[in-house]
Amino acid sequence: MTEELDYRKLFDEAPCGYVLLSADGVILKTNDWVANLLGYPTGEIDGKRLRDIFSMSARILFETNLAPLLKLQKNIREVTLDLKRSDGTLVPVIMGATSFPDPLGNANTIRIVFLEAGERRLYERELVSARDNAQKGLQKEMDDGQLREQFVAVLGHDLRNPLSSISAAARILSKETLSDRGRQVIGLMQGSVLRMSGLIDNVLDFARARLGGGIGLQLRVEDTLEPLINQVVQELRASSPDHDVLMSYTATRPVECDTSKIGQLVSNLVGNALSHGDKRQPIRIGAETTENGSFRLWVANGGKPIAAEAMPTLFNPFVRGQSQGYKDGLGLGLYIAHEIAKAHGGTLTATSTEQETCFLFEMPNTVG
Amino acid sequence: MSAISRNNVKVSGTGERTMLFAHGFGCDQAMWRFVAPSFNDAFKVVTMDHVGAGGSDPDAYDIGKYASLDGYADDIVEVGREMGIRNGIFVGHSVSSMIGALASIKAPELFNTLIMVGPSPRYIDDGAYVGGFGASDIEELLASFADNPLAWSASMAPAIMGNADRPELGQELTESFCRTDPRIAREFARATFTSDNRADLPKVTARTLILQCRDDIIAGEKVGEYVRDNISGSQLILLDATGHCPNLSAPDEVTKAIKEFV
Numbered sequence: 001m002t003e004e005l006d007y008r009k010l011f012d013e014a015p016c017g018y019v020l021l022s023a024d025g026v027i028l029k030t031n032d033w034v035a036n037l038l039g040y041p042t043g044e045i046d047g048k049r050l051r052d053i054f055s056m057s058a059r060i061l062f063e064t065n066l067a068p069l070l071k072l073q074k075n076i077r078e079v080t081l082d083l084k085r086s087d088g089t090l091v092p093v094i095m096g097a098t099s100f101p102d103p104l105g106n107a108n109t110i111r112i113v114f115l116e117a118g119e120r121r122l123y124e125r126e127l128v129s130a131r132d133n134a135q136k137g138l139q140k141e142m143d144d145g146q147l148r149e150q151f152v153a154v155l156g157h158d159l160r161n162p163l164s165s166i167s168a169a170a171r172i173l174s175k176e177t178l179s180d181r182g183r184q185v186i187g188l189m190q191g192s193v194l195r196m197s198g199l200i201d202n203v204l205d206f207a208r209a210r211l212g213g214g215i216g217l218q219l220r221v222e223d224t225l226e227p228l229i230n231q232v233v234q235e236l237r238a239s240s241p242d243h244d245v246l247m248s249y250t251a252t253r254p255v256e257c258d259t260s261k262i263g264q265l266v267s268n269l270v271g272n273a274l275s276h277g278d279k280r281q282p283i284r285i286g287a288e289t290t291e292n293g294s295f296r297l298w299v300a301n302g303g304k305p306i307a308a309e310a311m312p313t314l315f316n317p318f319v320r321g322q323s324q325g326y327k328d329g330l331g332l333g334l335y336i337a338h339e340i341a342k343a344h345g346g347t348l349t350a351t352s353t354e355q356e357t358c359f360l361f362e363m364p365n366t367v368g
Numbered sequence: 369m370s371a372i373s374r375n376n377v378k379v380s381g382t383g384e385r386t387m388l389f390a391h392g393f394g395c396d397q398a399m400w401r402f403v404a405p406s407f408n409d410a411f412k413v414v415t416m417d418h419v420g421a422g423g424s425d426p427d428a429y430d431i432g433k434y435a436s437l438d439g440y441a442d443d444i445v446e447v448g449r450e451m452g453i454r455n456g457i458f459v460g461h462s463v464s465s466m467i468g469a470l471a472s473i474k475a476p477e478l479f480n481t482l483i484m485v486g487p488s489p490r491y492i493d494d495g496a497y498v499g500g501f502g503a504s505d506i507e508e509l510l511a512s513f514a515d516n517p518l519a520w521s522a523s524m525a526p527a528i529m530g531n532a533d534r535p536e537l538g539q540e541l542t543e544s545f546c547r548t549d550p551r552i553a554r555e556f557a558r559a560t561f562t563s564d565n566r567a568d569l570p571k572v573t574a575r576t577l578i579l580q581c582r583d584d585i586i587a588g589e590k591v592g593e594y595v596r597d598n599i600s601g602s603q604l605i606l607l608d609a610t611g612h613c614p615n616l617s618a619p620d621e622v623t624k625a626i627k628e629f630v
Contacts, residue, residue: 023617024583024610051585056505057512060557061519063586063612064394064462065546071616072398072545080518092516124518 017114039086055082092121156204191239202332217258244282253289268333269299277301295365300358371446376423381413392462395546396422402619420552441470448478459483488587513554569598576602586612
């Protein structure tokens with residue numbers, strides 16, 4: 001077998017299509033692959049024009065884009081187009097081409113290679129339609145999500161008004177002369193109003209945080225937060241009077257914060273401790289300002305520690321204690337407390353051992 | 369943004385009178401790189417990209433404005449006015465021949481001479497008129513943009529490829545020619561191949577030269593003759609060049625013909 005014969009076979013029997021094209025678009029030579037793909041007897045394509053084996057869109061693409069590119073940059077790569085078979089049907093191919101000087105004249109000859117691309121074309125079409133569908137789906141989800149969150153925010157506002165009426169009515173009634181049973185019922189009512197109010201605050205803040213604006217703060221400098229914390233604790237204890245709470249407020253500097261949000265944070269943490277802590281062990285609340293300019297506030301309770309696997313998602317929204325059913329509400333309390341800490345430029349962290357579960361809020365505080 | 373930067377206008381040459389070169393569908397101002405520089409010694413030579421092609425401002429693309437050739441002609445008028453062109457020469461390849469004709473009708477003071485390279489006032493056959501394409505041919509072309517999204521991959525702009533994580537690829541494509549966004553190419557194809565400007569030809573008052581190639585499947589010889597017969601006083605030259613892009617395949621012949629006319 002001579003070398004010349006090898007090269008000839010390499011062309012004729014190559015596993016891809018070869019076309020040699022004159023500068024004015026006449027097919028000078030093709031190999032068997034092209035003839036087989038297009039359904040012509042071997043050699044019958046030679047002498048035809050390139051346009052004779054191109055689909056209409058391929059002809060226009062070639063004349064307006066590919067031919068100029070071959071003049072300007074001498075090669076084109078990875079173009080996909082349709083060839084036309086002898087029976088008129090189309091077959092997708094990938095095409096590459098280079099233009100090189102013709103040894104006989106000035107005009108360049110063009111070498112073209114074709115690979116079949118039917119499966120690839122189907123796949124591309126699927127990708128394009130999958131992308132279109134995904135974009136449509138995403139847009140719908142975003143619209144729905146926006147609507148849901150707006151709904152929650154509006155609902156929160158609408159729930160507050162009747163709740164204020166109930167609260168005011170209970171306050172007026174509590175000043176009347178009541179039976180023991182009446183006073184007890186009013187106390188329960190006021191506890192329920194408080195819980196409801198806390199839930200609404202959390203839901204609204206959740207909606208605000210998710211609507212993208214984040215929790216807005218109205219910062220003020222307070223000499224001490226002790227009365228605020230005491231008030232929150234008292235309100236909450238009304239519904240669990242037998243659970244002891246020990247308070248140690250040792251902060252010596254004023255604190256710059258949004259007091260209503262800090263009240264909400266304390267309420268959420270103490271509420272959490274009342275729900276999950278061992279009733280026989282007191283809840284310990286502490287607050288301090290430090291020399292290096294930070295404010296620290298912690299709420300700790302005894303009892304069963306938080307499971308290690310629950311720790312990473314502790315501050316995620318809608319995460320509830322495992323065995324508690326709906327007793328804890330929506331599971332927004334710790335998430336909102338965490339968001340309030342973040343909004344203050346601070347952190348909320350949790351540690352939990354057999355001895356104690358402690359939530360620590362720490363934020364920079366340079367006033368005073 | 370000014371029309372000059374929107375259309376990536378490039379100016380060279382030392383002459384007084386302006387020659388504005390505009391490219392056709394499928395490429396950009398690189399189309400003129402073997403012809404335009406030959407006029408630098410006698411003219412102020414201006415080349416530009418239509419919006420959606422080459423280095424034009426992609427944000428300027430407006431699907432409504434560019435749905436017809438009028439939108440492109442308005443851009444030519446804006447460029448001409450911003451540059452203070454008067455009695456200039458407009459050289460348009462392919463569809464830009466008609467865009468230039470429309471611009472010269474809208475603002476006759478800009479160009480008193482039109483050079484049309486491979487013009488066609490209508491690509492689709494219509495009764496006795498032979499445009500060279502059947503309506504189904506153009507439907508097939510327009511459908512192919514959706515059916516075969518990578519057909520234009522040889523000249524896709526870098527942003528289209530979404531290769532922010534492959535900067536070396538972006539660099540390579542930045543230097544490529546005839547960049548086009550396939551979605552814009554589809555709309556430009558629609559505006560081009562469904563256009564019918566036959567009624568505008570008699571309104572052209574500029575001195576007009578038509579350069580016609582042999583064996584041009586986009587704009588055949590009959591179409592060139594039609595343009596000559598409908599623009600009064602126009603001259604048609606049948607080049608020896610074949611195909612649709614003599615400005616690249618036979619630049620010397622094109623340059624010579626234009627020089628003799630102007």
